[in-house]
Amino acid sequence: MNTLVASRHSQRLQSALPPVPALFERLRAVLSEPEASAAEVARVIEGDPAIAARVLRASNSARYAPASEVCSIRQAVMLMGVSAVGNVLLEAGLTRAFAHLSDDFDLDGFFGHAVRTATSCRxxxxxxxxxxxxxxxxxxxxLLHDVGQIALANADPTTYGEVLDASGGDEEILLEVEREAFGLxxxxxxxxxxxxxxxxxxIAVAVERHHHVELLAEVAPLERLVRMHDRFDEAWMSGGAEQALETRENELMLLLDVPPDVFARHLEERVAFADLYTGSHGDLRSKAALFSGGELC
Ligand SMILES: [Fe+2]
Ligand SMILES: [Fe+2]
Structure with a gap:
Protein backbone atom coordinates (compact mmCIF):
# COMPACT_ATOMS: atom_id res chain seq x y z
CA MET A 1 0.00 0.00 0.00
CA ASN A 2 1.27 3.46 -0.91
CA THR A 3 1.33 4.94 2.58
CA LEU A 4 3.46 2.09 3.83
CA VAL A 5 5.77 2.06 0.82
CA ALA A 6 6.27 5.80 1.26
CA SER A 7 7.19 5.41 4.92
CA ARG A 8 10.92 5.47 5.64
CA HIS A 9 10.19 2.65 8.08
CA SER A 10 8.57 0.58 5.35
CA GLN A 11 10.97 -2.37 5.57
CA ARG A 12 10.74 -2.64 9.34
CA LEU A 13 6.95 -2.39 9.31
CA GLN A 14 6.58 -4.92 6.51
CA SER A 15 8.81 -7.44 8.24
CA ALA A 16 6.89 -6.94 11.51
CA LEU A 17 3.59 -7.94 9.88
CA PRO A 18 1.86 -10.27 12.32
CA PRO A 19 0.85 -13.54 10.63
CA VAL A 20 -2.81 -14.01 9.87
CA PRO A 21 -4.26 -16.05 12.72
CA ALA A 22 -3.61 -19.65 11.58
CA LEU A 23 -7.02 -21.04 12.42
CA PHE A 24 -8.70 -18.15 10.62
CA GLU A 25 -6.69 -19.03 7.52
CA ARG A 26 -7.76 -22.69 7.77
CA LEU A 27 -11.39 -21.65 8.20
CA ARG A 28 -11.12 -19.47 5.09
CA ALA A 29 -9.72 -22.44 3.13
CA VAL A 30 -12.68 -24.62 4.17
CA LEU A 31 -15.17 -21.88 3.35
CA SER A 32 -13.70 -21.41 -0.12
CA GLU A 33 -15.18 -24.82 -0.98
CA PRO A 34 -18.66 -24.24 -2.39
CA GLU A 35 -20.14 -27.18 -0.47
CA ALA A 36 -18.55 -26.41 2.93
CA SER A 37 -20.72 -27.89 5.67
CA ALA A 38 -21.09 -27.08 9.36
CA ALA A 39 -19.37 -30.40 10.09
CA GLU A 40 -16.27 -29.35 8.10
CA VAL A 41 -16.13 -25.96 9.79
CA ALA A 42 -16.50 -27.73 13.14
CA ARG A 43 -13.57 -30.05 12.32
CA VAL A 44 -11.27 -27.03 11.81
CA ILE A 45 -12.28 -25.59 15.17
CA GLU A 46 -12.02 -28.89 17.02
CA GLY A 47 -8.31 -28.97 16.06
CA ASP A 48 -7.71 -26.24 18.64
CA PRO A 49 -9.20 -27.12 22.04
CA ALA A 50 -8.78 -23.65 23.55
CA ILE A 51 -10.63 -22.02 20.67
CA ALA A 52 -13.21 -24.81 20.59
CA ALA A 53 -13.91 -23.98 24.25
CA ARG A 54 -14.33 -20.30 23.36
CA VAL A 55 -16.80 -21.16 20.60
CA LEU A 56 -18.82 -23.38 22.95
CA ARG A 57 -18.84 -20.66 25.60
CA ALA A 58 -20.04 -18.10 23.05
CA SER A 59 -22.77 -20.39 21.75
CA ASN A 60 -24.10 -20.94 25.28
CA SER A 61 -24.10 -17.23 26.09
CA ALA A 62 -27.20 -15.10 26.58
CA ARG A 63 -26.75 -13.70 23.07
CA TYR A 64 -27.80 -17.01 21.50
CA ALA A 65 -29.90 -18.24 24.42
CA PRO A 66 -30.00 -21.91 23.30
CA ALA A 67 -33.04 -23.89 24.43
CA SER A 68 -30.69 -26.53 25.86
CA GLU A 69 -26.96 -26.56 26.49
CA VAL A 70 -24.83 -26.61 23.32
CA CYS A 71 -22.34 -29.43 23.76
CA SER A 72 -20.82 -29.91 20.32
CA ILE A 73 -18.93 -27.57 18.02
CA ARG A 74 -21.12 -28.61 15.12
CA GLN A 75 -24.22 -27.52 17.05
CA ALA A 76 -22.46 -24.27 17.95
CA VAL A 77 -21.62 -23.54 14.30
CA MET A 78 -25.22 -24.16 13.26
CA LEU A 79 -26.57 -21.95 16.05
CA MET A 80 -24.12 -19.05 15.69
CA GLY A 81 -23.51 -19.07 11.94
CA VAL A 82 -20.12 -19.21 10.27
CA SER A 83 -19.45 -15.42 10.36
CA ALA A 84 -19.95 -15.23 14.12
CA VAL A 85 -17.72 -18.28 14.63
CA GLY A 86 -15.13 -16.62 12.37
CA ASN A 87 -15.16 -13.59 14.67
CA VAL A 88 -14.50 -15.78 17.72
CA LEU A 89 -11.51 -17.23 15.85
CA LEU A 90 -10.29 -13.79 14.83
CA GLU A 91 -10.53 -12.51 18.39
CA ALA A 92 -8.66 -15.53 19.76
CA GLY A 93 -6.04 -15.25 17.00
CA LEU A 94 -5.41 -11.58 17.76
CA THR A 95 -5.07 -12.26 21.48
CA ARG A 96 -2.52 -14.98 20.78
CA ALA A 97 -0.57 -13.07 18.16
CA PHE A 98 0.07 -10.18 20.52
CA ALA A 99 0.08 -11.87 23.94
CA HIS A 100 3.85 -11.37 24.26
CA LEU A 101 3.35 -7.60 24.40
CA SER A 102 1.78 -7.74 27.83
CA ASP A 103 4.72 -6.06 29.61
CA ASP A 104 4.99 -3.15 27.20
CA PHE A 105 1.44 -2.49 26.17
CA ASP A 106 -1.90 -2.23 27.96
CA LEU A 107 -3.42 -5.31 26.33
CA ASP A 108 -6.45 -5.35 28.61
CA GLY A 109 -7.20 -1.74 27.77
CA PHE A 110 -6.71 -2.40 24.06
CA PHE A 111 -8.95 -5.46 23.90
CA GLY A 112 -11.52 -3.90 26.23
CA HIS A 113 -11.92 -0.96 23.85
CA ALA A 114 -11.86 -3.25 20.79
CA VAL A 115 -14.51 -5.64 22.12
CA ARG A 116 -16.79 -2.87 23.43
CA THR A 117 -16.60 -1.06 20.10
CA ALA A 118 -17.19 -4.32 18.22
CA THR A 119 -20.16 -5.30 20.39
CA SER A 120 -21.80 -1.88 20.04
CA CYS A 121 -21.29 -1.91 16.27
CA ARG A 122 -22.86 -5.36 15.98
CA LEU A 143 -12.67 -5.44 16.78
CA LEU A 144 -9.96 -4.63 14.26
CA HIS A 145 -10.25 -0.85 13.94
CA ASP A 146 -7.16 -0.15 16.10
CA VAL A 147 -5.16 -3.24 15.13
CA GLY A 148 -2.51 -0.86 13.74
CA GLN A 149 -1.80 0.36 17.27
CA ILE A 150 -0.98 -3.05 18.63
CA ALA A 151 0.96 -3.87 15.45
CA LEU A 152 3.08 -0.70 15.71
CA ALA A 153 3.80 -1.67 19.33
CA ASN A 154 4.76 -5.12 18.05
CA ALA A 155 7.10 -3.61 15.43
CA ASP A 156 8.92 -1.43 17.96
CA PRO A 157 7.67 -1.62 21.55
CA THR A 158 10.05 1.00 22.91
CA THR A 159 9.27 3.64 20.29
CA TYR A 160 5.54 2.97 20.52
CA GLY A 161 5.70 3.30 24.30
CA GLU A 162 7.26 6.74 23.79
CA VAL A 163 4.58 7.60 21.22
CA LEU A 164 1.82 6.72 23.68
CA ASP A 165 3.47 8.78 26.43
CA ALA A 166 3.86 11.76 24.11
CA SER A 167 0.21 11.60 23.05
CA GLY A 168 -1.01 12.02 26.62
CA GLY A 169 -4.14 10.05 25.69
CA ASP A 170 -5.20 12.52 22.98
CA GLU A 171 -6.20 10.71 19.77
CA GLU A 172 -5.29 13.57 17.43
CA ILE A 173 -1.84 13.94 18.97
CA LEU A 174 -1.41 10.17 18.91
CA LEU A 175 -1.91 10.09 15.13
CA GLU A 176 0.58 12.91 14.60
CA VAL A 177 3.24 11.39 16.82
CA GLU A 178 2.77 7.99 15.18
CA ARG A 179 3.37 9.59 11.77
CA GLU A 180 6.49 11.34 13.07
CA ALA A 181 7.89 8.17 14.62
CA PHE A 182 6.85 5.57 12.01
CA GLY A 183 5.99 7.54 8.87
CA LEU A 184 2.33 6.47 9.08
CA ILE A 203 -13.41 -3.57 6.54
CA ALA A 204 -9.96 -2.33 5.48
CA VAL A 205 -11.46 0.94 4.17
CA ALA A 206 -13.48 1.53 7.35
CA VAL A 207 -10.35 0.91 9.45
CA GLU A 208 -8.25 3.16 7.23
CA ARG A 209 -10.73 6.00 7.62
CA HIS A 210 -11.81 5.61 11.23
CA HIS A 211 -10.12 8.88 12.25
CA HIS A 212 -11.22 10.86 9.21
CA VAL A 213 -13.23 13.95 9.97
CA GLU A 214 -15.88 14.14 7.23
CA LEU A 215 -19.44 14.39 8.42
CA LEU A 216 -20.73 10.99 9.36
CA ALA A 217 -23.76 11.43 7.14
CA GLU A 218 -21.42 11.47 4.12
CA VAL A 219 -19.62 8.19 4.70
CA ALA A 220 -20.52 4.53 4.20
CA PRO A 221 -22.74 2.96 6.92
CA LEU A 222 -20.05 0.51 8.13
CA GLU A 223 -17.53 3.32 8.50
CA ARG A 224 -20.13 5.45 10.24
CA LEU A 225 -20.86 2.73 12.78
CA VAL A 226 -17.23 2.12 13.70
CA ARG A 227 -16.35 5.82 13.88
CA MET A 228 -19.35 6.55 16.06
CA HIS A 229 -18.75 3.72 18.52
CA ASP A 230 -14.98 4.28 18.59
CA ARG A 231 -15.43 7.89 19.68
CA PHE A 232 -18.31 6.98 21.95
CA ASP A 233 -16.15 4.45 23.82
CA GLU A 234 -13.12 6.78 23.98
CA ALA A 235 -15.32 9.49 25.52
CA TRP A 236 -16.94 6.96 27.79
CA MET A 237 -13.61 5.76 29.13
CA SER A 238 -12.34 9.25 29.79
CA GLY A 239 -15.51 10.91 31.09
CA GLY A 240 -18.23 8.35 31.67
CA ALA A 241 -21.57 7.88 29.96
CA GLU A 242 -22.65 11.53 30.15
CA GLN A 243 -19.55 12.65 28.26
CA ALA A 244 -20.07 9.89 25.73
CA LEU A 245 -23.63 11.05 25.11
CA GLU A 246 -22.42 14.63 24.71
CA THR A 247 -19.96 13.37 22.10
CA ARG A 248 -22.84 11.90 20.17
CA GLU A 249 -24.82 15.09 20.43
CA ASN A 250 -22.10 17.54 19.50
CA GLU A 251 -19.91 15.74 17.04
CA LEU A 252 -21.53 12.66 15.71
CA MET A 253 -25.15 13.57 15.03
CA LEU A 254 -25.75 10.26 13.40
CA LEU A 255 -29.29 9.73 12.20
CA LEU A 256 -30.33 6.18 12.70
CA ASP A 257 -33.21 4.23 11.36
CA VAL A 258 -33.64 2.70 14.80
CA PRO A 259 -36.79 3.52 16.80
CA PRO A 260 -36.05 5.83 19.78
CA ASP A 261 -37.13 3.34 22.45
CA VAL A 262 -35.01 0.57 20.90
CA PHE A 263 -32.04 2.91 20.66
CA ALA A 264 -32.54 3.99 24.28
CA ARG A 265 -32.43 0.34 25.35
CA HIS A 266 -29.25 -0.08 23.33
CA LEU A 267 -27.67 2.85 25.21
CA GLU A 268 -28.78 1.47 28.55
CA GLU A 269 -27.28 -1.90 27.72
CA ARG A 270 -24.02 -0.21 26.69
CA VAL A 271 -24.05 1.56 30.04
CA ALA A 272 -24.55 -1.70 31.91
CA PHE A 273 -21.93 -3.42 29.74
CA ALA A 274 -19.18 -0.96 30.57
CA ASP A 275 -20.38 -0.62 34.16
CA LEU A 276 -19.02 2.90 34.20
CA TYR A 277 -22.17 4.93 34.33
CA THR A 278 -22.32 7.21 37.31
CA GLY A 279 -25.20 9.57 36.53
CA SER A 280 -28.92 9.08 36.07
CA HIS A 281 -30.39 6.93 33.32
CA GLY A 282 -33.41 9.22 33.31
CA ASP A 283 -32.71 11.26 30.19
CA LEU A 284 -31.32 8.47 28.03
CA ARG A 285 -34.63 8.09 26.24
CA SER A 286 -34.88 11.74 25.31
CA LYS A 287 -31.26 11.76 24.19
CA ALA A 288 -31.85 8.65 22.15
CA ALA A 289 -34.58 10.48 20.27
CA LEU A 290 -31.97 12.94 18.99
CA PHE A 291 -30.23 10.16 17.12
CA SER A 292 -33.21 8.30 15.82
CA GLY A 293 -35.73 8.68 13.09
CA GLY A 294 -33.34 9.10 10.14
CA GLU A 295 -31.64 6.74 7.75
CA LEU A 296 -28.55 4.69 8.41
CA CYS A 297 -28.26 3.57 4.80
FE1 LIG B 1 -7.89 4.53 16.28
FE1 LIG C 1 -10.33 3.15 18.83
Whole structure:
Protein backbone atom coordinates (compact mmCIF):
# COMPACT_ATOMS: atom_id res chain seq x y z
CA MET A 1 0.00 0.00 0.00
CA ASN A 2 1.27 3.46 -0.91
CA THR A 3 1.33 4.94 2.58
CA LEU A 4 3.46 2.09 3.83
CA VAL A 5 5.77 2.06 0.82
CA ALA A 6 6.27 5.80 1.26
CA SER A 7 7.19 5.41 4.92
CA ARG A 8 10.92 5.47 5.64
CA HIS A 9 10.19 2.65 8.08
CA SER A 10 8.57 0.58 5.35
CA GLN A 11 10.97 -2.37 5.57
CA ARG A 12 10.74 -2.64 9.34
CA LEU A 13 6.95 -2.39 9.31
CA GLN A 14 6.58 -4.92 6.51
CA SER A 15 8.81 -7.44 8.24
CA ALA A 16 6.89 -6.94 11.51
CA LEU A 17 3.59 -7.94 9.88
CA PRO A 18 1.86 -10.27 12.32
CA PRO A 19 0.85 -13.54 10.63
CA VAL A 20 -2.81 -14.01 9.87
CA PRO A 21 -4.26 -16.05 12.72
CA ALA A 22 -3.61 -19.65 11.58
CA LEU A 23 -7.02 -21.04 12.42
CA PHE A 24 -8.70 -18.15 10.62
CA GLU A 25 -6.69 -19.03 7.52
CA ARG A 26 -7.76 -22.69 7.77
CA LEU A 27 -11.39 -21.65 8.20
CA ARG A 28 -11.12 -19.47 5.09
CA ALA A 29 -9.72 -22.44 3.13
CA VAL A 30 -12.68 -24.62 4.17
CA LEU A 31 -15.17 -21.88 3.35
CA SER A 32 -13.70 -21.41 -0.12
CA GLU A 33 -15.18 -24.82 -0.98
CA PRO A 34 -18.66 -24.24 -2.39
CA GLU A 35 -20.14 -27.18 -0.47
CA ALA A 36 -18.55 -26.41 2.93
CA SER A 37 -20.72 -27.89 5.67
CA ALA A 38 -21.09 -27.08 9.36
CA ALA A 39 -19.37 -30.40 10.09
CA GLU A 40 -16.27 -29.35 8.10
CA VAL A 41 -16.13 -25.96 9.79
CA ALA A 42 -16.50 -27.73 13.14
CA ARG A 43 -13.57 -30.05 12.32
CA VAL A 44 -11.27 -27.03 11.81
CA ILE A 45 -12.28 -25.59 15.17
CA GLU A 46 -12.02 -28.89 17.02
CA GLY A 47 -8.31 -28.97 16.06
CA ASP A 48 -7.71 -26.24 18.64
CA PRO A 49 -9.20 -27.12 22.04
CA ALA A 50 -8.78 -23.65 23.55
CA ILE A 51 -10.63 -22.02 20.67
CA ALA A 52 -13.21 -24.81 20.59
CA ALA A 53 -13.91 -23.98 24.25
CA ARG A 54 -14.33 -20.30 23.36
CA VAL A 55 -16.80 -21.16 20.60
CA LEU A 56 -18.82 -23.38 22.95
CA ARG A 57 -18.84 -20.66 25.60
CA ALA A 58 -20.04 -18.10 23.05
CA SER A 59 -22.77 -20.39 21.75
CA ASN A 60 -24.10 -20.94 25.28
CA SER A 61 -24.10 -17.23 26.09
CA ALA A 62 -27.20 -15.10 26.58
CA ARG A 63 -26.75 -13.70 23.07
CA TYR A 64 -27.80 -17.01 21.50
CA ALA A 65 -29.90 -18.24 24.42
CA PRO A 66 -30.00 -21.91 23.30
CA ALA A 67 -33.04 -23.89 24.43
CA SER A 68 -30.69 -26.53 25.86
CA GLU A 69 -26.96 -26.56 26.49
CA VAL A 70 -24.83 -26.61 23.32
CA CYS A 71 -22.34 -29.43 23.76
CA SER A 72 -20.82 -29.91 20.32
CA ILE A 73 -18.93 -27.57 18.02
CA ARG A 74 -21.12 -28.61 15.12
CA GLN A 75 -24.22 -27.52 17.05
CA ALA A 76 -22.46 -24.27 17.95
CA VAL A 77 -21.62 -23.54 14.30
CA MET A 78 -25.22 -24.16 13.26
CA LEU A 79 -26.57 -21.95 16.05
CA MET A 80 -24.12 -19.05 15.69
CA GLY A 81 -23.51 -19.07 11.94
CA VAL A 82 -20.12 -19.21 10.27
CA SER A 83 -19.45 -15.42 10.36
CA ALA A 84 -19.95 -15.23 14.12
CA VAL A 85 -17.72 -18.28 14.63
CA GLY A 86 -15.13 -16.62 12.37
CA ASN A 87 -15.16 -13.59 14.67
CA VAL A 88 -14.50 -15.78 17.72
CA LEU A 89 -11.51 -17.23 15.85
CA LEU A 90 -10.29 -13.79 14.83
CA GLU A 91 -10.53 -12.51 18.39
CA ALA A 92 -8.66 -15.53 19.76
CA GLY A 93 -6.04 -15.25 17.00
CA LEU A 94 -5.41 -11.58 17.76
CA THR A 95 -5.07 -12.26 21.48
CA ARG A 96 -2.52 -14.98 20.78
CA ALA A 97 -0.57 -13.07 18.16
CA PHE A 98 0.07 -10.18 20.52
CA ALA A 99 0.08 -11.87 23.94
CA HIS A 100 3.85 -11.37 24.26
CA LEU A 101 3.35 -7.60 24.40
CA SER A 102 1.78 -7.74 27.83
CA ASP A 103 4.72 -6.06 29.61
CA ASP A 104 4.99 -3.15 27.20
CA PHE A 105 1.44 -2.49 26.17
CA ASP A 106 -1.90 -2.23 27.96
CA LEU A 107 -3.42 -5.31 26.33
CA ASP A 108 -6.45 -5.35 28.61
CA GLY A 109 -7.20 -1.74 27.77
CA PHE A 110 -6.71 -2.40 24.06
CA PHE A 111 -8.95 -5.46 23.90
CA GLY A 112 -11.52 -3.90 26.23
CA HIS A 113 -11.92 -0.96 23.85
CA ALA A 114 -11.86 -3.25 20.79
CA VAL A 115 -14.51 -5.64 22.12
CA ARG A 116 -16.79 -2.87 23.43
CA THR A 117 -16.60 -1.06 20.10
CA ALA A 118 -17.19 -4.32 18.22
CA THR A 119 -20.16 -5.30 20.39
CA SER A 120 -21.80 -1.88 20.04
CA CYS A 121 -21.29 -1.91 16.27
CA ARG A 122 -22.86 -5.36 15.98
CA UNK A 123 -25.82 -4.49 18.16
CA UNK A 124 -26.63 -1.30 16.34
CA UNK A 125 -26.22 -2.94 12.94
CA UNK A 126 -28.70 -5.60 14.08
CA UNK A 127 -31.13 -2.97 15.37
CA UNK A 128 -31.06 -1.02 12.12
CA UNK A 129 -34.33 -1.55 10.30
CA UNK A 130 -32.69 -1.12 6.89
CA UNK A 131 -30.25 -3.95 7.68
CA UNK A 132 -27.64 -2.40 5.37
CA UNK A 133 -24.64 -3.53 7.45
CA UNK A 134 -24.02 -7.16 8.26
CA UNK A 135 -23.83 -7.31 12.09
CA UNK A 136 -20.92 -9.78 12.09
CA UNK A 137 -18.95 -7.65 9.65
CA UNK A 138 -19.66 -4.67 11.91
CA UNK A 139 -18.28 -6.70 14.84
CA UNK A 140 -15.10 -7.63 12.94
CA UNK A 141 -14.55 -3.99 11.93
CA UNK A 142 -14.99 -2.75 15.49
CA LEU A 143 -12.67 -5.44 16.78
CA LEU A 144 -9.96 -4.63 14.26
CA HIS A 145 -10.25 -0.85 13.94
CA ASP A 146 -7.16 -0.15 16.10
CA VAL A 147 -5.16 -3.24 15.13
CA GLY A 148 -2.51 -0.86 13.74
CA GLN A 149 -1.80 0.36 17.27
CA ILE A 150 -0.98 -3.05 18.63
CA ALA A 151 0.96 -3.87 15.45
CA LEU A 152 3.08 -0.70 15.71
CA ALA A 153 3.80 -1.67 19.33
CA ASN A 154 4.76 -5.12 18.05
CA ALA A 155 7.10 -3.61 15.43
CA ASP A 156 8.92 -1.43 17.96
CA PRO A 157 7.67 -1.62 21.55
CA THR A 158 10.05 1.00 22.91
CA THR A 159 9.27 3.64 20.29
CA TYR A 160 5.54 2.97 20.52
CA GLY A 161 5.70 3.30 24.30
CA GLU A 162 7.26 6.74 23.79
CA VAL A 163 4.58 7.60 21.22
CA LEU A 164 1.82 6.72 23.68
CA ASP A 165 3.47 8.78 26.43
CA ALA A 166 3.86 11.76 24.11
CA SER A 167 0.21 11.60 23.05
CA GLY A 168 -1.01 12.02 26.62
CA GLY A 169 -4.14 10.05 25.69
CA ASP A 170 -5.20 12.52 22.98
CA GLU A 171 -6.20 10.71 19.77
CA GLU A 172 -5.29 13.57 17.43
CA ILE A 173 -1.84 13.94 18.97
CA LEU A 174 -1.41 10.17 18.91
CA LEU A 175 -1.91 10.09 15.13
CA GLU A 176 0.58 12.91 14.60
CA VAL A 177 3.24 11.39 16.82
CA GLU A 178 2.77 7.99 15.18
CA ARG A 179 3.37 9.59 11.77
CA GLU A 180 6.49 11.34 13.07
CA ALA A 181 7.89 8.17 14.62
CA PHE A 182 6.85 5.57 12.01
CA GLY A 183 5.99 7.54 8.87
CA LEU A 184 2.33 6.47 9.08
CA UNK A 185 -0.42 6.25 11.68
CA UNK A 186 -2.19 3.22 13.14
CA UNK A 187 -5.20 3.62 10.83
CA UNK A 188 -2.98 3.37 7.74
CA UNK A 189 -0.86 0.53 9.13
CA UNK A 190 -3.92 -1.36 10.37
CA UNK A 191 -5.65 -1.22 6.99
CA UNK A 192 -2.44 -2.36 5.27
CA UNK A 193 -2.31 -5.38 7.61
CA UNK A 194 -5.94 -6.29 6.97
CA UNK A 195 -5.32 -6.20 3.22
CA UNK A 196 -2.32 -8.49 3.68
CA UNK A 197 -4.59 -10.80 5.68
CA UNK A 198 -7.07 -10.66 2.77
CA UNK A 199 -9.96 -9.48 4.89
CA UNK A 200 -12.85 -7.80 3.03
CA UNK A 201 -11.93 -4.46 1.46
CA UNK A 202 -14.94 -2.78 3.11
CA ILE A 203 -13.41 -3.57 6.54
CA ALA A 204 -9.96 -2.33 5.48
CA VAL A 205 -11.46 0.94 4.17
CA ALA A 206 -13.48 1.53 7.35
CA VAL A 207 -10.35 0.91 9.45
CA GLU A 208 -8.25 3.16 7.23
CA ARG A 209 -10.73 6.00 7.62
CA HIS A 210 -11.81 5.61 11.23
CA HIS A 211 -10.12 8.88 12.25
CA HIS A 212 -11.22 10.86 9.21
CA VAL A 213 -13.23 13.95 9.97
CA GLU A 214 -15.88 14.14 7.23
CA LEU A 215 -19.44 14.39 8.42
CA LEU A 216 -20.73 10.99 9.36
CA ALA A 217 -23.76 11.43 7.14
CA GLU A 218 -21.42 11.47 4.12
CA VAL A 219 -19.62 8.19 4.70
CA ALA A 220 -20.52 4.53 4.20
CA PRO A 221 -22.74 2.96 6.92
CA LEU A 222 -20.05 0.51 8.13
CA GLU A 223 -17.53 3.32 8.50
CA ARG A 224 -20.13 5.45 10.24
CA LEU A 225 -20.86 2.73 12.78
CA VAL A 226 -17.23 2.12 13.70
CA ARG A 227 -16.35 5.82 13.88
CA MET A 228 -19.35 6.55 16.06
CA HIS A 229 -18.75 3.72 18.52
CA ASP A 230 -14.98 4.28 18.59
CA ARG A 231 -15.43 7.89 19.68
CA PHE A 232 -18.31 6.98 21.95
CA ASP A 233 -16.15 4.45 23.82
CA GLU A 234 -13.12 6.78 23.98
CA ALA A 235 -15.32 9.49 25.52
CA TRP A 236 -16.94 6.96 27.79
CA MET A 237 -13.61 5.76 29.13
CA SER A 238 -12.34 9.25 29.79
CA GLY A 239 -15.51 10.91 31.09
CA GLY A 240 -18.23 8.35 31.67
CA ALA A 241 -21.57 7.88 29.96
CA GLU A 242 -22.65 11.53 30.15
CA GLN A 243 -19.55 12.65 28.26
CA ALA A 244 -20.07 9.89 25.73
CA LEU A 245 -23.63 11.05 25.11
CA GLU A 246 -22.42 14.63 24.71
CA THR A 247 -19.96 13.37 22.10
CA ARG A 248 -22.84 11.90 20.17
CA GLU A 249 -24.82 15.09 20.43
CA ASN A 250 -22.10 17.54 19.50
CA GLU A 251 -19.91 15.74 17.04
CA LEU A 252 -21.53 12.66 15.71
CA MET A 253 -25.15 13.57 15.03
CA LEU A 254 -25.75 10.26 13.40
CA LEU A 255 -29.29 9.73 12.20
CA LEU A 256 -30.33 6.18 12.70
CA ASP A 257 -33.21 4.23 11.36
CA VAL A 258 -33.64 2.70 14.80
CA PRO A 259 -36.79 3.52 16.80
CA PRO A 260 -36.05 5.83 19.78
CA ASP A 261 -37.13 3.34 22.45
CA VAL A 262 -35.01 0.57 20.90
CA PHE A 263 -32.04 2.91 20.66
CA ALA A 264 -32.54 3.99 24.28
CA ARG A 265 -32.43 0.34 25.35
CA HIS A 266 -29.25 -0.08 23.33
CA LEU A 267 -27.67 2.85 25.21
CA GLU A 268 -28.78 1.47 28.55
CA GLU A 269 -27.28 -1.90 27.72
CA ARG A 270 -24.02 -0.21 26.69
CA VAL A 271 -24.05 1.56 30.04
CA ALA A 272 -24.55 -1.70 31.91
CA PHE A 273 -21.93 -3.42 29.74
CA ALA A 274 -19.18 -0.96 30.57
CA ASP A 275 -20.38 -0.62 34.16
CA LEU A 276 -19.02 2.90 34.20
CA TYR A 277 -22.17 4.93 34.33
CA THR A 278 -22.32 7.21 37.31
CA GLY A 279 -25.20 9.57 36.53
CA SER A 280 -28.92 9.08 36.07
CA HIS A 281 -30.39 6.93 33.32
CA GLY A 282 -33.41 9.22 33.31
CA ASP A 283 -32.71 11.26 30.19
CA LEU A 284 -31.32 8.47 28.03
CA ARG A 285 -34.63 8.09 26.24
CA SER A 286 -34.88 11.74 25.31
CA LYS A 287 -31.26 11.76 24.19
CA ALA A 288 -31.85 8.65 22.15
CA ALA A 289 -34.58 10.48 20.27
CA LEU A 290 -31.97 12.94 18.99
CA PHE A 291 -30.23 10.16 17.12
CA SER A 292 -33.21 8.30 15.82
CA GLY A 293 -35.73 8.68 13.09
CA GLY A 294 -33.34 9.10 10.14
CA GLU A 295 -31.64 6.74 7.75
CA LEU A 296 -28.55 4.69 8.41
CA CYS A 297 -28.26 3.57 4.80
FE1 LIG B 1 -7.89 4.53 16.28
FE1 LIG C 1 -10.33 3.15 18.83
Missing amino acids: ELAALSQARCVDPEQAYATG DHAAYGSWILRQWRLPES
